[in-house]
Amino acid sequence: MILKKTAIVALLALGTVTAVHARDDALMVPIEDAIQMGMADGKLDGSVKFYMSGANTPAVSAKLGEDISNKKTSGVGKDDPTACKWAALSALMAFQESAKQKGANAVIDLHSFYKRNAVKDPVNFECHAGNIMAGVALKGTYAKTK
Numbered sequence: 001m002i003l004k005k006t007a008i009v010a011l012l013a014l015g016t017v018t019a020v021h022a023r024d025d026a027l028m029v030p031i032e033d034a035i036q037m038g039m040a041d042g043k044l045d046g047s048v049k050f051y052m053s054g055a056n057t058p059a060v061s062a063k064l065g066e067d068i069s070n071k072k073t074s075g076v077g078k079d080d081p082t083a084c085k086w087a088a089l090s091a092l093m094a095f096q097e098s099a100k101q102k103g104a105n106a107v108i109d110l111h112s113f114y115k116r117n118a119v120k121d122p123v124n125f126e127c128h129a130g131n132i133m134a135g136v137a138l139k140g141t142y143a144k145t146k
Contacts, residue, residue, distance in 0.1 A: 024128050026128055028121065031110070033085050050107050050140075060146075069137070072087060088138070
């Protein structure tokens with residue numbers, strides 16, 4: 001019985017120590033880096049263009065709804081910016097697929113939406129990197145542009 005209590009106390013203490021050392025670093029990374037990586041890898045085909053909030057956008061002929069893509073990737077063996085670009089690319093791939101299904105050729109007003117906190121930047125997205133994971137949440141509007 002004493003051994004069982006000791007084991008429980010030890011596990012609780014270990015959990016506390018791990019929580020104290022958990023990392024959640026916020027980074028701002030250029031969206032163009034993730035787009036170029038996706039184009040080079042063939043994961044993005046160029047049929048859907050991405051426009052960050054505040055960036056110059058072509059004339060919009062129709063808005064086809066909003067969406068959120070929340071993606072995470074392993075940070076193991078990657079530096080934080082690289083892991084963040086992979087997570088963002090996953091989100092952009094999801095937007096590209098949905099845009100095609102909706103008949104959209106663009107995602108406009110694209111911005112970070114991590115934990116429902118909107119961060120609008122015309123160039124960068126927000127990424128959160130931890131000890132083993134990196135996460136990106138993006139929100140945007142599907143559109144037909146001219």
